[in-house]
Amino acid sequence: MSRQFGALDSRSHGRPRRRPVARVAALAVIAVLLLSGCSGRDLGFPTGASSDTEPVAQLWLGAWIAAGVIGIFVFALIIWAPLRYRRRSEDEIPPQVRYNLPIEVLYTVAPIIVVLVFFYHTIETDEAIQPTAEPTHTVEVLAVKWSWAFSYIEEDAVGGESVFTVGDTANRPTLMLPVDEPVQIELRSQDVIHAFWVPAFYYKQDVVPGRENSFSITPTREGTYEGRCSELCGLHHSRMLFTLKIVDRETYDAHLQDLQEAGNVGVAERASVTNDIVGLDEEAGSSEEGGAE
Template sequence: MLASCSKDSDNEWLRMALPKSASTDGEQLFGLWLGAWIAVGVTFLIVFTLIIWSSIRYRRRSDDYVPVQVRYHLPIEMLYTVAPVIAVAAFFFHTVEVQNDITEESKNPDHVITVVGQKWAWTFDYMGEDAVNGKDVFDAGAPDDIADLYLPVGESVRFELRSPDVIHSFWIPEFYRKLDVVPGEENSFEVTPDREGTFKGRCAELCGMYHSRMLFNVHVVSPEEYDAHLRELEADGNVGAPMGGAESHTIKGLEEAEEEAS
């Protein structure tokens, strides 16, 4: 309780403990999150009040008194059925509405970055329009040297998620979104960062012994700083598809297993 009184977290009460958003999707996702909590709170109050009220109102007051036993009460049974269906339908409608909006991808995003999650580090391959002198450049990390992901503020970025080994999950808390990185599957999503800063990213799927070390830094910078970083990667020799990226479309060990089975 004392820790929650910190001046650094005074705004977290208003955000329901969520971090301050750093993407254009934040407002919609926070609205869905807040609405769900309000609905849950109202449901809890109604159910809890009915439990307390019925326990007091219909309690057994003496050995000679037995409360009236109600069976096959059609109006109540209909209420028990209809009310939850209406509540779930409302939750479902708003969830699908927000989901369809934020998962819609543009045909030509400003940037395309291939994200490779491998045991136990991240690799970020800057492709297409971000190629330097016609060559892709990349940031690669290791469990003891986490990778850096650079993003330009105010410009759309599509993350293409790949894994050569097991299921990982690409998560940047300030974007209010995460998505599984599944071997053999080409998952992707698109965001537009709207606030400069340095944030922490991580794997949100238990993927093995060093899962806790699958971290990365996210730097949302100006477009000029973003371009300068890509040129630095070229100067450092981080050019071409890294090993993780080259193997990210296959499942590790699958070909050997098929050969042994045949």
């Protein structure tokens, strides 16, 4: 078998031997140099707003570099092979080969190595973003078709009581978190599988009915961010939006105080849902309690 492959190699028609591998390697090096000048933000990431974003951005960037190098190599081979081994004259057919063990071993082993390297770096990143600090705040997130309720479980808060806020499809709720303080996010679903996603955290987690998922995170940049459901959960999934505000501690405490004064005391165990979509459903004039089931 290797003899047949050797026959391919030795066939040169008297031309100087070209070095396509060297060219592909050069292209790959250029790609790496270009990409390594990038940050996660150049690749479409929003500015990170938590302490966990850097490892994720690095993983994303590394994956793009690896995919770019492999892509260039594979495309170069696809173009090079038929040009190199094409039929060059009417009378001579290029060597016909059926098996080549080294090549078959290579294209079986190489993808396994690629997958293992990706897997290793994914696990490594996952370890890096595991919580290190004991959370000082706990927020219970209740996902409902099609909005969110946020309950601030705060024994130490002003007034010492948990408070909540509930949104609906027309009024996106606001989740407020204090900057530089680790917070535990506990995820509950009232009905179907949703997913809690803040793009600026570079992180999301499924919200599964009957299952208590949670993660902790430390917001690091004050500002207003988008939040959304990233699991196609039903008709008005696209309206399942919320606003995340990362604020200083005083503003956070004042917000909790406001919720308390508004009578939103306790934990939202079950939220009523509405089918009304402003601008979409003209005949829906009123919100129906639990009407979406």
